[in-house]
Amino acid sequence: MNRWTQLVQFDPCPGDSYRANSTPIYQTATFAQPSMESGCAYDYSRSGNPTRHTVEKQIAQLEQGRFAFAFNSGMAALTALTGILQCGDHIIAGDELYGGTHRLLSQRLPQRGISVTWVNTTDIKSVAKAFTNKTRLVLIETPSNPLQKITEIRLLTDLAHKRDALCVVDNTMLSPWLQQPLLLGADIVIHSATKHLGGHSDLTAGVIITDQQEIADKIAFIQNAEGAGLAPFESWLLLRGLKTLGLRIEREQHTAIQIAHHLNNHPLVKKVYYPGLLHHPGYDIHIKQSKGPGTVIAFECGSHIATEEMIAKTQLFIKSVSFGSLNSLISLPSCMSHASVPENQRHFTTNLLRLSIGIEDVDDLIADLDQALSRSYQKK
Numbered sequence: 245m246n247r248w249t250q251l252v253q254f255d256p257c258p259g260d261s262y263r264a265n266s267t268p269i270y271q272t273a274t275f276a277q278p279s280m281e282s283g284c285a286y287d288y289s290r291s292g293n294p295t296r297h298t299v300e301k302q303i304a305q306l307e308q309g310r311f312a313f314a315f316n317s318g319m320a321a322l323t324a325l326t327g328i329l330q331c332g333d334h335i336i337a338g339d340e341l342y343g344g345t346h347r348l349l350s351q352r353l354p355q356r357g358i359s360v361t362w363v364n365t366t367d368i369k370s371v372a373k374a375f376t377n378k379t380r381l382v383l384i385e386t387p388s389n390p391l392q393k394i395t396e397i398r399l400l401t402d403l404a405h406k407r408d409a410l411c412v413v414d415n416t417m418l419s420p421w422l423q424q425p426l427l428l429g430a431d432i433v434i435h436s437a438t439k440h441l442g443g444h445s446d447l448t449a450g451v452i453i454t455d456q457q458e459i460a461d462k463i464a465f466i467q468n469a470e471g472a473g474l475a476p477f478e479s480w481l482l483l484r485g486l487k488t489l490g491l492r493i494e495r496e497q498h499t500a501i502q503i504a505h506h507l508n509n510h511p512l513v514k515k516v517y518y519p520g521l522l523h524h525p526g527y528d529i530h531i532k533q534s535k536g537p538g539t540v541i542a543f544e545c546g547s548h549i550a551t552e553e554m555i556a557k558t559q560l561f562i563k564s565v566s567f568g569s570l571n572s573l574i575s576l577p578s579c580m581s582h583a584s585v586p587e588n589q590r591h592f593t594t595n596l597l598r599l600s601i602g603i604e605d606v607d608d609l610i611a612d613l614d615q616a617l618s619r620s621y622q623k624k
């Protein structure tokens with residue numbers, strides 16, 4: 245089946261006698277068991293729920309994996325992932341991961357005796373040097389956020405596998421619509437479904453996807469043992485958002501490409517970070533391993549004061565963290581999404597702006613950026 249078809253053609257409620265066209269929200273904690281001895285599909289919603297299973301199956305398919313597990317946030321999914329590690333284990337992590345992931349790895353894991361080395365994963369030699377005989381996991385985001393640095397997934401997984409480690413890709417930035425890391429050798433894919441997968445800024449959710457039975461068994465155990473599985477209503481919202489994943493991303497990306505080129509040619513803009521621009525480092529690798537540059541653009545113009553003024557002057561861009569929403573957003577990563585990353589570990593300045601492009605009209609968005617730019621930077 246083509247992926248456009250897949251998004252809407254699936255069994256919305258396996259076994260349901262009324263055959264609803266929208267998956268029912270099985271808002272129940274418990275399920276009656278036909279007899280005390282015989283096993284049944286569901287007994288308790290923490291362990292399994294039909295609405296959650298339907299969305300998990302859909303996301304597994306989209307990422308081309310056999311198993312998916314939905315959690316109540318991206319951070320809950322990442323936390324569950326670290327549950328497969330033991331005291332003494334070591335992680336190699338990209339040096340520009342999401343701020344919350346940085347906080348989890350640097351402030352929670354040491355308490356469990358798990359150590360982390362931060363590495364620029366765009367440089368495979370640095371990654372190779374970071375391995376110890378305790379390294380179990382390599383965790384990356386590509387493109388990274390906010391600088392959109394590109395890591396070659398195939399190269400990294402080959403290296404990880406040679407050293408008996410697992411390669412995990414946080415694929416939140418592009419979604420499976422634009423990049424499918426399992427097909428490039430990755431062992432596990434993670435998502436903050438709060439972003440593109442949900443797509444409407446109306447829920448928080450996270451997902452772990454894998455093709456490997458052994459990993460799936462561990463994650464299923466953790467999901468049940470720790471109880472952070474996604475609730476029925478949120479599962480339904482996520483399922484509804486997913487149906488328009490292709491429509492949303494294609495439109496948002498089409499607009500983002502035009503805006504990135506516009507900014508790149510704008511006299512008041514100093515530098516644009518977007519993997520769809522020819523000059524972007526890793527452009528060739530990105531083209532090879534993905535289906536597009538995505539919907540997030542970072543750029544720099546000038547002083548911090550003017551940058552804050554520019555944000556204040558935009559009218560259509562909501563001043564907000566996150567990305568992958570229907571509305572266009574503008575943010576200052578240094579004091580918003582990446583505020584929890586210590587300043588000396590950040591690779592960008594307080595002047596860096598980040599845009600997340602929504603489904604509005606491209607000319608309206610460009611006109612808004614232009615007026616905000618000329619009113620904040622020109623006079624400086």
Ligand SMILES: *Cc1c(COP(=O)(O)O)cnc(C)c1O
Binds near residue numbers: 342417436
């Ligand atoms: C937002 C985000 C997370 C965290 O997800 P939540 O749903 O906010 O808990 C993890 N990784 C990336 C890349 C993100 O953008």
